[in-house]
Every structure is written in C-alpha cells, then in structure tokens.
Amino acid sequence: MSRNGVKAAVDAALRDTLLARYGATFGTADKAWRVWAQADAPAELGNADVVLFDGEAEAATLARIAAAGAIAIESDREGGQWSDTVRSPMGTWVFSARADGDTAHSPGFVAVLLACLALHFPAHDALCLARAWQPGSLDWPVDFARFPQVRHAALVAPESRAKPFAPCPPLGLYAVVPTADWIERLVPLAVPTVQLRFKSNDAQAVRGEIERAAGAARGSASRLFINDHWRAAIDHHASHGNDSARSGIYGIHLGQEDLDEADLDALRDSGLRLGVSTHGYAEMLRVATIGPSYLALGAIFPTTTKVMPTAPQGLGRFHAYAKLMQPVVPSLVGIGGVDAARLPQVLAAGVGSAAVVRAITEADDVPAAVANLLGMFPAA
Template sequence: MSWIPHTVIQPYQVLSQRTSIVWTIGGSDSGAGAGIQADIQAINGLRARDAAPGSTLAVAQACSIITTVTAQNSESTSDVLAVPLDMLEQQWMQLLADMPPAVIKISLLASPSQVEWLADQLDSWPAGLPRPLVIYDPVAIASSGDVLTAEPILESVKQELLRHIDVLTPNSHEVLAMTGIALLFSGDMQRAYDKFREYGVKSVLFKGGHIGQLMDVELTETHVMDAWSNGDCWRYCLSAKVETKHGHGTGCSFAAALASGLAQGYALEDAFAIAHAYVQQGLKAAVAQGKGPGPVLHLGWPTHWQDFPRTANDLCELDLPTQGFAPCPSDLGLYPVVNSPEWLERLLQLGVKTIQLRAKDLSDGAAEPLVIRAIELGRKYQARVFINDYWRLAIKHQAYGVHLGQEDLDDANIEEIASAGIRIGLSTHGYFEMLRAAALKPSYLAVGHIYPTTTKNMPSTPQGLTKLQQQVSLLKSVLPTVAIGGIDWPRAKQVRATGVASIAVVRALTQAEDVEVATAQWLGLVGAGALQ
C-alpha cells in the first residue's frame, strides 16, 4: 500500500512518506531536558538499528524551528523570549527549500501571533510538495509549573491551529484546559475526543503519564495507559508505572519518538507502541542531572521485551487473564499453507513436517470432512497440521493446532481452545498486533506480511526485512516466530538471514514448475523443523 493522505487516519496505515526528515517546532530548553533539545535526541536516537540487507526503511533526521528561548534549569524557569516572526519565517523557508518534512512535530508556541503564523504556513503548503503529517504536543507549562508562553494562546490554538492537526498528544491537564473535560472515567476520553473533533483534529493520543487513575479502569492504579482514537476505533498501550521522580521531558520525548517512528515508515499503531517503549526504557534509566527532577534518558531503539507495553483494541481486553497454550518447537521449519488435503498429503510425502490447511469461506458442514482428513494425514506422517479458522472443528476432532488472524480473535473462544490443549498460531502485521497477540501466550506468532502478496487483500503495508528482523529479535526468548507474506525463492535467503526460524509459503510450492525440486530446495534452506 502506498502512502495514505491524512484525510482519513487508520491505525494500521503508514501515514508518512518514506523520507527521513522530521521538523520539530518548539522552544529551546537551556537545561536540555525537554523542548527542542529532547526532541532532537528522541528523533535522531529512535533509529532502526542494524537495518537488514535489502531494506529500504528510512532513517529519521531532525530539523528544528525554534519558537522560544527559555532560561531554565531542572528547578525553575526565569525568563521566556519569543522568537520574532520574521526569524520564524526565515527558518521555515530555509528548511522548506532544501529539507521538506515527512512529519512536523509542534510543541511550544509562545504567542497568538506565532500560532496564526504557523496556521497560515500550513494553510498555504506548496502545491508541489506532499503534505506532511502534523503532530501537536500542546506544551504551555513546564514540569516545574512555570508558564512558558509569552501570552495566552489557547483560543488561537483552538480557532486557527487544531484543524491542521493529524495527531494531537495532550495530557490530562491539557485536555482539561482545551475542552473543559476532566479525564476521570474512560468515557471522558471519548467526550474529549468529540470536542477536539469539533475543532478539526483528526486523531487524539491521550498521554497516560498524566492521566492518573481512571475510576472505572482498575489497572490505572498501578499502570500507565496511553490511548489513541480516530473517533471510530481505539488503541491502548499499558505498562507498569515506573516509580521515579525523574520524568522531565516525558511528553516531548514521547511525541518526538512518535514522529520519528512515523517518518521511518511505521504504521501509526506501531509507532505508538514503539514510542511508548522508548519512554518506558528512558524513565527506568533516568537520573538527576541537577537539583530538580532529571530528564528521560535517551537510549536509542528499544530492544528489551520488558520495556514494551501490553496493547489492546478495547479496554475490556486489558481485564482478560493471559492464556497460555500448548507449546510448539521453537523451530517449525518450512511451513506451507495449502487449500486442500490433496496438497497437504503431497507435501507431507516430500518431507514437510509443519503445514496449514486454509480452505476459506466454507460452512462448517463443508469444511468438516477436509478438517478430518487433514488431521488424519498429520497423524499418519507425524506432522504438525494447523487448521486455519475452523477452531470448533479443530477442537472436535483434536487437531494438533489452529491458526487465527487478528480479525478472528474477537470471535473465537480463546479460553476454549486453550482448555482443549490445542496449539494456536496467531497472525500479526506489526509491533502493535504482535504485542496484543503475545499477551495471549500463543504457541507461535506469524510475522507478516513481509512483501506484497496477491493471495490476500491486505489493508496494512508490507513490513519488509528490517521490521521482521526487529520483531524476531525481540521475540527470541518469548515465542517462536514464522515469517509469512510474499516470500518466494529469490527472497528466501534474505528472510532467513533475519534470524527467523520458520518461513511460511503460500504460492512458492503450489505454483512451482517442479514441486518436488522446489520442496527439496526450501527444505534444504529452512529445514523441516524440530522433531515432535
């Protein structure tokens, strides 16, 4: 899928072009814990390290437009100086001529005239340049409590700026100031979103570090929860609270990390989860640099599982206990996906030991004889046969395992599958879905789609090799992984080089000129997997 203009924002979409430039528009913090200084560290620091060979993933690069110069340290702010409009104009024009942005991240604006100037620039964006994604982190008060604006700007922001904003990232104090709504219950976030929508905002990411406890969400007593919405759907990230007094620049760093992830070609929900993890790891390592609270420490791309959040599409998911399914071997080997028992038997005869029957859109009555035969063949050849979708039939006839997509999780009885002792594999299409699925402790995760595929209409964007490599590395000690999606023989070695132990193929064998030769080649590269 190509870049999506921001008329409609969906969580699974890549919202910016694959260019590296992020503009951060905001104030200079002389203590360097927040503001432009923190933004640059987060944008440039959150770079996808060790890009896989053949990857085209962009590398983030920060540019800055300084609106305000502040005199502050970790304890207080003594002075604020707004940059004149003509200097703002010069900064804008110089960057626009040479380094146009994929994403603009806005924070501190010092006066109504600065707000109106910026709104005019966004209104008159050059027709020959693709429009950037615009994030606004509405900073007006420092962590010390000092006011950072030269004049009140709230009305100008609501009337002039918010209609240009694709992702607004307020904390609870800013929500109250901008909408008059206190975030006391989870439903208050929907009410606040509706109010922001009246001003033209396209989506809102409520930063949980300052939300505090929501009275109807018990987990918020001990956890921090960020929540994003486009008005139709929600996405949540939940992590245990980090007990520290050192959190200066948390909001700046979070919004800047989000901007960096988006500029690098990550889908919105994935950039959200990655930014959450970036801040979590930075808070855990934060220390005082002066007499007051210390800043978030910028440690680069998050690579530790414990720093990543639990994710959910609905608040009720967060109340569900984690499941835990029968395990699979960590190495499943070559994993063909076929649509008939005939193909299944042919490949099992050639030495395949992990295989999936995917016969779509059949009634249970029509599917049942196929499922029965597939299970019989799995037992005959001592192979791992997974049944796609028909989990009730898989339970009824005691299949080795089932495979479900993300869209199936809402309908399937996960507890019943777990109780039956049947293994389960879950499809994922990015960090957010991976984290959501991993909370169920499945038998394996299928990471896809890696390349464009013609076998299924996919709303998400192909992940590519670097994202595969990142997720495989992150899950290495957590769950077995299977790469899937558009993987043909010319691409197989590069996919294998990411460290993934198993590769699923849909067309590579069933459409091969010589099935026996092709199967032998794939088994030679990937193997048949571990013994039962």
C-alpha cells in the same frame, strides 16, 4: 483549539538523530508529521496531525479530530503508570506503561513519537515505541518489559496471567495451502509444517476438507494446522480423544480478527497448539498475553494471496519484531510474499520458520520446489 496553533515541545535533535539512524532500516514518510498539545492545536487539522491530551478529551473535540483524519492521544497518570488511549483512522487502542517521569508528553517522548510516525509506524505502534524507549538511549527498544500492556482490545486483563498454549518447536518450512488436495501432495514430500487455509462457509465442505487433510497428516512427520475453522477442528480432534497422533491435527491458526470470536479456553483445553498472525507492535503485545504456541510476523513482502490490514512490513521491521519477541514466544514464523529468493533473508532473523504459498502452489515442479526450499533450512 486555536486558529494557528503552537506545536508541542519536542527534542528536535533526538528526532532528527533517530530519523538519520533508522531511516534506511524502516524507510521514511514523505509527509511532515506535526504534534500539538490540545490547548495549542490549530483549528484546521489534517491526516498528519497528532493532538495530545492530558486526561480525557471531550466527545465533540474527538469527533472533529476524527473527521479530519487526525490522531488523538489521551494520557492519564495512574499511580506509577501512564494510561494512553490512541484514536486514529486505524481504530482505538488503550495501553498502560511504566512512567519514567512526571510529564506525560515530554520533549523526548514527542521526539520518539514523531520519529516513529515518520518511519511509517502506525500511531498505536509509534505510541508503544515512544513509551518503551529508554531515556537517553539511541538504541531501538528490545526490552519486552518496557513495552506497554494492552488494555483495549485486550484478550486477557493485564493483571491476569493466562495459562500458555502448548509450545511449538521451530516449524521449518511452513506451507500454507487452500485445499486438502494440496495437503495430500505435500505430506509425502516431508514438508515439516502444513496449514489448510480453506475458505468456505459451507460447514459440511469444511468438515470434509479437515477430515481429508487430517487423514493425510496422520502418522506422518508433517504438523497440520487448520486456519480459521477452529470449531470444526476441535470437534474432529475431540472425536479422536484430543490426541494429535490419532486426529492428525497439530494446531489451529487464527488471524487477529478471529481472536475475539474464538473460545480460547476451549482451544487451550483441547491441547492443540495455537498460532496467531500479527502485523506490528500493538498486535504482538496483545497476543503475547495468551501465550500462543507461535507468532506469525508479517506480511514481510507484498502478497497477493490475501488482503492485508497493513502495508508490507519489510525486513527491517521483521528483524526488529523477531528480536523483541523471540525471548517471549520462541517459535516465530516469517510470512507474506516469501519465495525462494527471499527465504534466506527471512531465516537470517533467526526465526526458524517461514511460511510460503505461491512458491509451492504456483511451482511448475512442486517436488523440486519443495526440495529446493527445504535445502535452505539449517540441518536439524
């Protein structure tokens, strides 16, 4: 790395045009991002620097970049594809994408990368957008086939095809609640989808909550999802012949951190639906390979119900995610900070479902709150 550095070649007009066109939709960062070719990077780096490598980087060089809080992108040509490794403070991702040319980091690629970083997209999502961008276009990418495939941390090898999970219809109002007590209160109110998010490491308590929640949902019009406790849910479901009508459980919901630990084959074989939380492009691409029953997209707005791995996505990102993913996973759920005032904006994306927590659990009059929320959904 040189003392002063020379920035990577960039199509500055394209970068500026993209920022002007999409800044109001996604918001723009205060810090000025800089992208450097490895041979021309300065000796001193900071958390607004990206270093591009043609091929693999040396471990010592990567360590210096990581210590500075900077980002490294290593790119290799493999046949007709680019293989990109993105290393940032948010972790390491490896992608493969169709090659549109012979230059790994063309001025146009750098322009889109810089623009997306400035639009608050994390480095791994900015890379996905830069590879998916149609050369010569100013339109936001929505062609799923152009987006990279995830190689690390892949749930399925890109060359493989997993059998998809059973699909979901539009899930409508989706109430996420902490106890079986709440499930017992909401099912008689005809809430179409309910989720038990019971946080406990006590196996007996977990089984008891699942049994009560399933008993409340059994024979009703409410679809019951169990959050996180997939083993106990599968066991309960199996004890009723893997029949949702008899078990009362419709599906499982998992977060990104749960997917690596879950037995996806066992979940698929059980016949239960699978919903997964996602927080951006790379996570959506990763999960799409297993054919989930639905994707939850968020958090759209600030939420206090759980610690989120990313900042609130906002409506601009949410609408972009929904437009990309609807043809791939038709059942989508908007989640995160959704209340009665925000629900119409969420449904305007055409997702057909929105998850609510405090809009119900903190309501003074729960039946009235549920009736109000249900009335905002299109008639079936």
